[in-house]
Amino acid sequence: MKRANDPIFWALFGAGGMLAALVGAALVFVTGIAAPLGMLVSQDLMRYQRVLGFAQHWLGKAIVFAVIVLFLWHAALRIFHMLHDFGIHAGTGVKLVCFGLPLLSTIAAAYWLLGLGF
Amino acid sequence: MAESTKTIEIEVLRYRPEQDQEPFYQTYSVPFADDWSVLQGLQYIKDDLDSSLSFRWSCRMAICGSCGMMIAGVPKLGCRTFLRNYYPGKVRVGPLNHFPIERDLVVEIDDFIAKLERIKPYIIPKQPRRLDEGEYLQTPQQLEQFRQFSACINCTLCYAACPQYGLDPEFMGPGILALLHRYNADSRDGAREERMELVNAEEGVWGCTAVGYCSEVCPKQVDPANAVNQNKVNSAKDYFLRFVTPRGAGK
């Protein structure tokens, strides 16, 4: 029987899901509610210079990359399975969208992060 | 002192291939005593109301696994589900989901039986053992590793619960993968590598999406979801480490 390649995507799904469970809520709250409203944190928290400095640091790059990329790969496998559960068959088109988009995003994120310099 | 008999309406999905184009529901009024199971209700129908009703049953005590059926939309054993819990409403009884209907409540489980054989559901010793070497010794903890998975009675309620099996019948399914794990987890067995090919396939553990309903409906608390999903980790390890630790090494 043919060996399935699922482990790659499942490992990414697992890593993304775990990260989302451990830090997702806090990040959503801060970036989407607290900082924009100036609640608990200053509205200044996400100002350009500070975020740029963060993203120029190697650790900042790693964190931004991990959060964006792993969240997307987590969603990729789940959405792929959901489409199958809804009866949409796993043709090449579906696979291209579900896994191609996260792949493009991964490359784009790496490109933009590296482009910011150190 | 006579008790007044209660009557419950049992709505059964009928299908006689020689005369019916499609399945249809037929309702029967069944007088019942408080301790009657759904199976007993069906037996009353067959004995007294409609001898054409077909259904599988045997032990009447939740050990043979024959009387699996959909009761109010949930996969259950007919002998272990009680009419009193549905009274005074109607109780809808149908054949197990995700299997082709043979006749009335009888489903075709040929696929399940064929798959049972494919997983090598028997101890394949690590080394040949002579009679004079005596029996295998196992600690209670070694027994615990596989005991719950050996409780499976092949009732296939988990297959009726599993939407992935319903969507893709090539999927090995929860019960059989749990049985496969039962052997892999047994310290007496040495055939884990032989079974890995099946585990690693799309039809193996990767057909599962962790819905978990299989474990919910299992009448013996086998927890097939655990058996299957734990083997996703094993399969992933096998996938990533296969070039580092070739098959057969360290056996």
Place this chain on the structure above:
Amino acid sequence: MSTQTDKRRPYVRPMDGWWKKDPYFLRYMAMEATSVLVAVYAVILLVGLARLSQGEAAYNGWLAALKSPLSVAFHGLILLVFAYHTWSWFKVMPKTMPMIFLGGKKLPQAAITWTGVVVAVAVNLLVLCMLVRVQP
């Protein structure tokens, strides 16, 4: 060999709408659907990263969009979804683990779930604290 025609005609029932037919399946679909908003949030961040690399003006545009009431409300929804994700994630996690024995007794799956949820709440709070304490 019988000359009778085989009267067997197994009936295969369709799977359409299977997930609507039981509350268990609806909860499963809800759990799976959390991934959509996880992806949306990641895309919001990705756009932010793109804007960051385009310079201050572009980035400030993204920041301004985050301040809109619609965005804040939407993030409120995303937050609820992430909370549900955290809970459902640790409910399923014990299924992927082999038996764990502590002092000779098997660790119940609920214990793994609760430990996971407690750790997740703690880590989220830790991240929140770290961000709150960032000097202006």
